Amino acid sequence: MLLQKDLNxxxxxxxxxxxxxxxxxxxxxxxxxxxxxxGPVRDVALRAAADIDAAFLQELLGLKPAARDPLAFLDEQPPAIERPDDAPEVLLIGTGPRQTFLRPDVLRPLLALGIGVETMTTQAAARTYNILMSEERRVLALLLPGDPA
Incomplete structure (x- = not known):
């Protein structure tokens, strides 16, 4: 399906x-x-939404652990993550021809930083990305094409 006739x-x-x-x-x-x-369109070594974990998403977004107090372990809190100034407002994840939800433990670190995460079919994510991009929103798309029919 052709989505955009005009191209910027x-x-x-x-x-x-x-x-x-x-x-x-x-x-x-x-x-x-x-x-x-x-920026560039990056190929991602990912075959299925089930392969996505918190570490993968944090690396994808360039998130790094924040500097910590050496005694912070006493509070039993997970390591804090630093949110870069250029972090996206929303991460769209297209999971192929079927919508696959990610586990809460995968999403929790990003949501704690105020980064919205939406999972949907790849076709819906592609259309949503184009809309958000045209509205000049800071959006990052991770799209899995799915298997050919």
Whole structure:
């Protein structure tokens, strides 16, 4: 399905999708990709939504542990994560042709930082990304194309 007729070359736009592929800026991708409105489209070594864990998402977003008080372990709190200034407002995760929800322990660290996480089918995530991108929102998309039919 063709999504965007007009293309702003300065912004990453999902231009089409189909069974087992995505097209961003009219370039075809057959595997999982991660991208924001500006910057490169990155291939991601991910085959299924079940492979996503908290460490993967934190690395994907470039989140790092915050400096801690050496006695903080006495409070029995998990290590704090520092939220970068350029962190996205929302992370859209397209889980392929079927919506797959992520476990709460995977989402909790991002939600604690004020980063919204939405999981949906890849087609819905592609359409939602284009809308949020056109509204100049700080959005990051992680899209799994799913298996071709």
């Amino acid at each position: 070359p300065a912004l990453n736009t999902v231009t089409a999708y189909g069974d087992g592929f995505l097209e961003i800026n009219r370039v075809r991708y057959d595997g999982a990709v991660c991208f924001s409105p500006e």
